[in-house]
Amino acid sequence: MTYTAEIIGVGTEILLGSICNTDAQDVSQTLSALGINVYFHTVVGDNPERLRQAVEIARSRADIIITTGGLGPTCDDLTKQTLAEVFGKPLVFHEEEAERIRSYFRDRLNNMEMTDNNLQQAFLPEGCVVLENTCGTAPGCAFEAEGKHVIMLPGPPRECRAMLKTGAIPYLSALSDSQLYTHNIHVFGMGESSVEARLRDLMMEMSNPTLAPYAKDGEVLLRLTAKAHSKEEAEAMMAPALEKVRAILGDAIYGIDTDSLEHTVLQLLREQKKTVAVAESCTGGLLSKRLTDLAGSSAVFLGGITSYATQSKTTVLGVPEDVLKNNPVASRPVAEAMAKRAREVFGAHFGIGITGVAGPDADEDGTEPGTVFIALSTGEALYCREPLHFTDRARVRDFAASTALDMLRRYLTGRPV
Amino acid sequence: MTYTAEIIGVGTEILLGSICNTDAQDVSQTLSALGINVYFHTVVGDNPERLRQAVEIARSRADIIITTGGLGPTCDDLTKQTLAEVFGKPLVFHEEEAERIRSYFRDRLNNMEMTDNNLQQAFLPEGCVVLENTCGTAPGCAFEAEGKHVIMLPGPPRECRAMLKTGAIPYLSALSDSQLYTHNIHVFGMGESSVEARLRDLMMEMSNPTLAPYAKDGEVLLRLTAKAHSKEEAEAMMAPALEKVRAILGDAIYGIDTDSLEHTVLQLLREQKKTVAVAESCTGGLLSKRLTDLAGSSAVFLGGITSYATQSKTTVLGVPEDVLKNNPVASRPVAEAMAKRAREVFGAHFGIGITGVAGPDADEDGTEPGTVFIALSTGEALYCREPLHFTDRARVRDFAASTALDMLRRYLTGRPV
Numbered sequence: 001m002t003y004t005a006e007i008i009g010v011g012t013e014i015l016l017g018s019i020c021n022t023d024a025q026d027v028s029q030t031l032s033a034l035g036i037n038v039y040f041h042t043v044v045g046d047n048p049e050r051l052r053q054a055v056e057i058a059r060s061r062a063d064i065i066i067t068t069g070g071l072g073p074t075c076d077d078l079t080k081q082t083l084a085e086v087f088g089k090p091l092v093f094h095e096e097e098a099e100r101i102r103s104y105f106r107d108r109l110n111n112m113e114m115t116d117n118n119l120q121q122a123f124l125p126e127g128c129v130v131l132e133n134t135c136g137t138a139p140g141c142a143f144e145a146e147g148k149h150v151i152m153l154p155g156p157p158r159e160c161r162a163m164l165k166t167g168a169i170p171y172l173s174a175l176s177d178s179q180l181y182t183h184n185i186h187v188f189g190m191g192e193s194s195v196e197a198r199l200r201d202l203m204m205e206m207s208n209p210t211l212a213p214y215a216k217d218g219e220v221l222l223r224l225t226a227k228a229h230s231k232e233e234a235e236a237m238m239a240p241a242l243e244k245v246r247a248i249l250g251d252a253i254y255g256i257d258t259d260s261l262e263h264t265v266l267q268l269l270r271e272q273k274k275t276v277a278v279a280e281s282c283t284g285g286l287l288s289k290r291l292t293d294l295a296g297s298s299a300v301f302l303g304g305i306t307s308y309a310t311q312s313k314t315t316v317l318g319v320p321e322d323v324l325k326n327n328p329v330a331s332r333p334v335a336e337a338m339a340k341r342a343r344e345v346f347g348a349h350f351g352i353g354i355t356g357v358a359g360p361d362a363d364e365d366g367t368e369p370g371t372v373f374i375a376l377s378t379g380e381a382l383y384c385r386e387p388l389h390f391t392d393r394a395r396v397r398d399f400a401a402s403t404a405l406d407m408l409r410r411y412l413t414g415r416p417v
Numbered sequence: 418m419t420y421t422a423e424i425i426g427v428g429t430e431i432l433l434g435s436i437c438n439t440d441a442q443d444v445s446q447t448l449s450a451l452g453i454n455v456y457f458h459t460v461v462g463d464n465p466e467r468l469r470q471a472v473e474i475a476r477s478r479a480d481i482i483i484t485t486g487g488l489g490p491t492c493d494d495l496t497k498q499t500l501a502e503v504f505g506k507p508l509v510f511h512e513e514e515a516e517r518i519r520s521y522f523r524d525r526l527n528n529m530e531m532t533d534n535n536l537q538q539a540f541l542p543e544g545c546v547v548l549e550n551t552c553g554t555a556p557g558c559a560f561e562a563e564g565k566h567v568i569m570l571p572g573p574p575r576e577c578r579a580m581l582k583t584g585a586i587p588y589l590s591a592l593s594d595s596q597l598y599t600h601n602i603h604v605f606g607m608g609e610s611s612v613e614a615r616l617r618d619l620m621m622e623m624s625n626p627t628l629a630p631y632a633k634d635g636e637v638l639l640r641l642t643a644k645a646h647s648k649e650e651a652e653a654m655m656a657p658a659l660e661k662v663r664a665i666l667g668d669a670i671y672g673i674d675t676d677s678l679e680h681t682v683l684q685l686l687r688e689q690k691k692t693v694a695v696a697e698s699c700t701g702g703l704l705s706k707r708l709t710d711l712a713g714s715s716a717v718f719l720g721g722i723t724s725y726a727t728q729s730k731t732t733v734l735g736v737p738e739d740v741l742k743n744n745p746v747a748s749r750p751v752a753e754a755m756a757k758r759a760r761e762v763f764g765a766h767f768g769i770g771i772t773g774v775a776g777p778d779a780d781e782d783g784t785e786p787g788t789v790f791i792a793l794s795t796g797e798a799l800y801c802r803e804p805l806h807f808t809d810r811a812r813v814r815d816f817a818a819s820t821a822l823d824m825l826r827r828y829l830t831g832r833p834v
Contacts, residue, residue: 295775
């Protein structure tokens, strides 16, 4: 059977707009992956009467109710008490859970004094499955009553995500004999509509596995999902589709089940024992920052120079004066000279140079915002690309940094840059 | 009277977890600022029957219903048709709106061919106030029926935010004879609980204006809000509170109604006609990136060197070899030498040097993650700070960059660094 679910977020701070309801997104993604249909999200404040009302409505229209937030001592365990009441479950004291809370204060919070209301958290609905909180004190729980399944998760996103993984997924998976398995296919250099147009026929004829595209920070993420009884069966079902997608999108696919473009590039550099250095102008350190977001990048990323003031391109980076005199600052020759100098100055195998106008205004030379030149110096050859025009400063910078990473990715995998 | 509101988000992509419901946060913040109580958020997919059900429930418990999404040709104007039906309003053709849509295609989309379903957007509930879409084609609208107010906004966050400002706020403000006026007080270098403890008594005794703290990216934002009939009246009401907050928090306040720490620093540098350059290690270009996020930074930010590989601290940045030989890479002398060299190499008035261990692992010298040294070189003196220990890589980097900006801010305003 296909279950339907409703997610109820509990917290006045969401209704005030102080925080965004990211828990609902995390839970929704998890339920989608499990093949459970989510028909409604509801958010309600720290108010027992309105929470009760929301739960009554959810009970009338969903098989599974998942709550986030409203657990823990500061909110008087609002969610647990209300749900227990609505479903007629008495709260009973779990000695085991009480001991876990005591030891959390002793070991993880360095013997911080534990006030009595913390032990309230050890009262849980009779007969429930206790979901352990690996990142905080408030335990979650799950139970079945009146043919409905109820799961309560903590509100802090880190705790919620952890408990989804360790508690909610195992509980929900047991409700069905088949599970969902997913591959994430990462695409750069092709817009969402272009990807969709190329894959439309394939997507239309598929039912299990399914294929769905998502636009994300100038990239496209394709999610391939199979419903199967085992991982092996799922992989066998997905293999032909994966091959078709590869054939259609070719080298615009930069990775499968990878983290990011920078992750892919760093891994390729590590495998090939090569190093890179960068010289940035309009991206102002963003490429360098992205290459160091990940731990362990120091083995292959040597460093960078942000030559933001035009003069510093000569005085600090060492771009020949005549190159700057004879060309606009945002030009191919300047980008190429910057890439070459980055490589030389740091003694790296590869150098990347980025110069352009991030906007919102044109620069002194009259170059329009969104014009960016990106060069890759490999010691043997120089490659230069000018990416598409955008007008939003943040997007221009992001897309320029991504394009630089993609050029290096293509070079390292023997593809045309 | 105090109105209550419900926000209904329409979009299957939210229920699938593909996107987060940020529109609800934007609308909630706006309503809070207007003194309207939000009691529920609901999210429903692109399904007329379930949307109808959600609207019926909202109608029974709120004075104001605000929808986001489900406008525009690709979703068959689901929201407009459903709301018009529920409230018994016929949709009528607005020639003026049709002409605006035609001209949008002609002028903004470069004569892109306009399919007929685009003109469907010109059908609007009879007697409604049309809310112009300044960033897209789908217009919004607002009307009153059966004692309830209905406002429909587009789903794309940029369009929704713009229409909130230009359309929804004027409509909602007209419902009440008083309005809310706000000052945002930005605090760095003091945790949320510490700010709260110092201000608790003051907050407790206030009712109009009110004062509320929000934790945000390692900073604290204090929102001071007055309900008044005019801006002048509001300012008069807020002035004494503002003075008290200043007296209590002192120079931990880095700005009022400003954008960010980097914005404040760039403005101070511009006013004092001074320049800055940076040398980064563990932050890997993040400080440089933040200083160039804002347009117009090139007048005061000259550039930076990311000396990520230890060797490049000598070869590229010019830190004396003996400083590196006699000290761990993450140490005060290295940070100070980096700051000095950044200033010298770029010929700037100020140099900033950051070296440390972002984590998650200790470095070769055995220095623990979260240990970061930050130095400011002013030509006359060197200042160095070691920020608090965190363990999360992204937070360590963010907090280190913010601390560097705060040191420069303090120096430029004559405060102790």
